[in-house]
Amino acid sequence: MKNRLYFNNLDNLENIKEELFNSIKEEKKYIGYYNLPKQDISSILEYADSFDRKIKNIVVFGIGGSSLGAKAIYSFLKPIKDMKRRLLFFESTDPLNISELIKEIDMDKTHFIVISKSGRTVETISVFKYIYAKNQKSDSYTIITDKGSNLDRFAKSIGSKLFYIPSTVGGRFSVLSAVGLVPLALCGIDIKALLKGAKKIKKSFFEDGEIKSILLNKAIFYAKNHEQYSINTLFAYSEGLKYFTEWYVQLWGESLGKIQKNSILNIGLTPIGLIGSKDQHSFLQLIMEGKRDKSVTFIKIKEHKPTLKIPDITLPHLEALDILNGIEFGDLINMQCDSIIEALLNEKEIPTDEVIIPRVDEKSIGELIYYYELLTSLVGHLLNIDTYNQNGVEAGKIILKEKLAKLKR
């Protein structure tokens, strides 16, 4: 992975950078996600290797941090891999959506994974109950939760397979824990290579590699300019990264939208995910001419596959577009990306950078994930917020509980 910044921090920032780097090194001791690349995955690999070959669908009951990561990786790799099993997600309480999903699966060939860190997630448990009422065979279920949660106790009481989420790993930072690795391994995704990608970025950052100064510079620029550039757009030129941008939106928004420490001030950076070239026809106008409140990060895939060429044919009256003839779609999409980068740089007031991953594979998306997790931690530290909590979502949960309790009376 390469990352090129087209903006500069003009001040001498060596002191800030050193302080920031040391803080993150300190954080690494008690925030669990940093060390996931070196975890022991042998029990997950064993489970996947010996898994019932009749099972053709893996269905996850999970939402937010319990679904977005695995979904991002699975949908990125799906077009290039012959998956062992299909991966599906129940993430909604919408009855139309639930009944549509149920129609799609053959229960006899399906294994269910219940993922909830707290074990109390309303969406997850309500849909799980709906299915469990129809099928109470304990070997139809794998449960992934925190050690000691009520869901942990439930899993033990029915004797289903159980994996733990390390207690120091937060939901939205948990994709490289059992939360993501178990469903992905069951589909045949190479989770070793995934972690290898993450490890590469980890090493480059913590051991003075190329990515260290880039990430520090980028984080400082985003934090220093958070008032003006309050929206951080991720523009990925690959249809397969659609759900990766959704994962990014949760990671960034839920981590960086906070009340500041020892303060009453609301602060936040707003994430937006876009897909190129499609969203050139949707969102680009706003970036180019609208309020100067957005930074833009482009993601490009260096080596596109398969090789598909625009045929060398001339159509009557459409000769002007013969300029496209003989060009590979993979080159076209990258030229489209380069053209938009150039157009943005000409505008001068839009902070732009470019991430290039070599190809569609496990290692590349592992790199992207760890890169964004690090960037989030760095910016959160500079904004003087608690990157890892989400107190703002509690109020709505309490109100819902009151409404439900009233119904029962």
Added chain:
Amino acid sequence: MKNRLYFNNLDNLENIKEELFNSIKEEKKYIGYYNLPKQDISSILEYADSFDRKIKNIVVFGIGGSSLGAKAIYSFLKPIKDMKRRLLFFESTDPLNISELIKEIDMDKTHFIVISKSGRTVETISVFKYIYAKNQKSDSYTIITDKGSNLDRFAKSIGSKLFYIPSTVGGRFSVLSAVGLVPLALCGIDIKALLKGAKKIKKSFFEDGEIKSILLNKAIFYAKNHEQYSINTLFAYSEGLKYFTEWYVQLWGESLGKIQKNSILNIGLTPIGLIGSKDQHSFLQLIMEGKRDKSVTFIKIKEHKPTLKIPDITLPHLEALDILNGIEFGDLINMQCDSIIEALLNEKEIPTDEVIIPRVDEKSIGELIYYYELLTSLVGHLLNIDTYNQNGVEAGKIILKEKLAKLKR
């Protein structure tokens, strides 16, 4: 459709409202989308009625305004309707995506619709060429374009079926023209009911109905507060509205991100689409505690179908969640929505409103579409911008053309 605003314009605004209303009445004479609800659709209905019954896939080559609208309506209605045909979209130059889509379709049972207002869209024409090189039967294609475009001439030269987009209807406002109606009618969607929904909002707005003062109030509030509340979030509590939010993002962003008239000032309102309850676990934290730069509009469906109940079973150690037992998912999702609205209103600084549509059907989404088109026009007028152009996307197109030309030398 009901719309309830939880914010107030405190000033006396009768004069502004009257001026605004009169300007829109004036605009209605030359901006074409306003009058699409009363268009003659007999030729489209006839075409759909007599269409080859062997055809099972309708594939649209189109992007942005040529795809997002039909996609929004089709995916909203798909779970409740027995569609006559499947609707698919080629919207990308990503070779992996193109080859995946091709694998999914049986060419002999597929009809292709090429949609481009200008007839010059790079993505649309390049993928069309790719397919056309393999299949040159003119009756495999329907073309929808502006009268007099090169694509119009091409269609005539090969003798394929042709529909026009009225020249006064812009791409992102074109869903209720042939652009949306032809593919939707071929899938068996009731386009009469769709237009009926739009007509209802049109009448209510232009003939002093309930929606008139609500829309004027909302538009004035958004425009007056565009500096502080520069992000307008649409939070739809229905999985089926996922692509509707994408349609909204294009409509809002591309219309309202502009350089002001007779000025050099960049101005813009940023749209964000969210789906509930899912995104309570992703974006809600940022809305609740982050920077106070967001308004939120909730969309709720009054009558959910099918009836699915959370079973009345108690699971060991999960007794705390028995509070959900016996509740319909349709009631749960609406209670979740109400709980978040209440939580936001307690925060006081987050402008919130609520749109309720009666059910999942053609009429409801027709209402939503026309409501958002009107709101966009109203806000655009107040921001003193040209709502209907998109000059900002030209620079990138010119650079791409130069890059392509260089390759050919």
